[in-house]
Amino acid sequence: MALQLANDQRAGAEIYHGSEICKEKSMELLAEVGLPNGLLPLEEIEECGYVRETGFVWIKQKKKIEHQFKKIGKTVQYGAEISAYVEKHKMKKLTGVKSKELLLWITISEMSIDDPSSGKIYFKSSTGIGKSFPVSAFEI
Secondary structure (H helix, E strand, O other), X not given: OOOOOOHHHHOOOEEEEOHHHHHHHHHHHHXXXXXXXXXXXXXXXXXXXXXXXOOEEEEEEOOOEEEEEOOOOEEXXXXXXXXXXXXXXXXXXXXXXXXXXXXXXXXXXXXXXXXXXXXXXXXXXXXXXXXXXXXXXXXX
């Protein structure tokens, strides 16, 4: 199912094409909002966009990928299309990201650092269940 970006969501967006520039821009965005720089280990990015006014971001990859965060032993799946609304220390209304828990893929709907001094990042599922991990596990 393709992500359908409405024209009103894209209005005023900074849009980039190509893997290298999109990787660079996604790292800049993570730094700007105070999230760990390894949170989006994406490959073969075709397009990315950011609407500063609303905080809406999207990233399109050639295909979905799985990434193993070795420090915490978690596998995360990043869909071919990912979108979210970003604000300081938070990504909310996240789509396209799932975490493997036992034999199930759990949709991640929010990532946040509620207290930067705690060194913890909190992941919330679409069902409201959440889990926290060390921020250092997601840094490059």
